[in-house]
Amino acid sequence: MRGVSDPQAFREIYETHHAAICAYFARRAARDEVEDLAAETFAVAWRKLPRRLEHPLPWLYAVAGNVLANHRRKAARRGALAPDPASGDPAELFGGDRGLAVAFAALSAREREAICLVAWEGLSGADAARAAGCSAATFAVRLSRARKKLARELEPDLVVVSEPI
């Protein structure tokens, strides 16, 4: 895959989406790591961003996801403690909504990410699927299951009637 060849075009992409990518990492990693992770994401983008990508943000989120996964693997290898769903990791703090943090901890990593890409990054189903690296159909099923599971954890008697996306 050839990277984007026009520095000006890349600069526009960087300046347009830098804040969104920083926010993505701020929701999932420690604040003091956000800038480095964002810089690593754009370094990858500089080398690998397809030349004719019309809508780069989902692609950037996909790269950010890989950068974050590598970062977490390295942290785990160093023996860093896994984030505490109810207290430690900013991704799990949920603005002080402890019930939500506890319920979220019951979801798998993929299910959490499906919910977050839609609720926090505000992506459409199709764009969230690109960011998650799967088909739109697969993502819709994953999100639906994640919502139902989260609803059950939040309110065991809640009946989920709507199916957005």
Next chain:
Amino acid sequence: MDPVLERVRAANPAAADDFVGAADFAALSRSLAPPPPRRIRRHRWFSVPVVAAAIAALVVLPASAPQASEVLSRAVQAVAVDDGAILHAHSEYSYGDVRGSREVWVQGDVAMRSIDGDGGEEAFRRGAGTVRRSPGGAVTSHPETVLVPTEIFRVRGLLERARDVGLSEQGDAYVLRWRERSGPPHGPTIEMTLWVDKETYAPLRFTDHSWGTAADGKPFDQTYSEQIVEFERLPDTAENRKLLELGG
């Protein structure tokens, strides 16, 4: 309004607005600048342990590397087109003495277009067959001919039915290697190898290596190799669909 997603939205721990103004393209550019050239000290010879260590470095994965199943899954997703997307690849291939380049656009099993380095072009659409244009410009129609995309585009099916996929690491690539089921008349050994980008999981290179004894009793050893120069996924838009048409 979905109450579950609304509750998650309300608990969003960070907003993009928090980072407006934090972009520093000059700093990023400095970090992207290539390092100054180093003086390379040339070794005239290598000891056997040095060579062995270099070879081992190609095949041993660090403990932090993902599992084969994860790489496999992401490689399959990288070429999935369930949403009607169009895959485009520009590649260079070799097979024995034959070498060439081609550019291919594929939309599932619906449509495909291929341009060879010699200028020849083919376009296929399900239900309409294939239209060819020779390097000289002559256009012919072949309604019964179905074009089958190269392995890079079919790698999803290949990987999904593959068993015992081996994973190793080579520079910026993960290397997936597996054996294809063989059969009569001469049951060759068929080994497929796919290099995928460590960061995007897009295919970088593919080889189909087969060897054994041919039906006439003679040994053979053949390798088809395809090096991906560019690989991208295009959305299914009217403009991109034109790329699937002859001369598009």
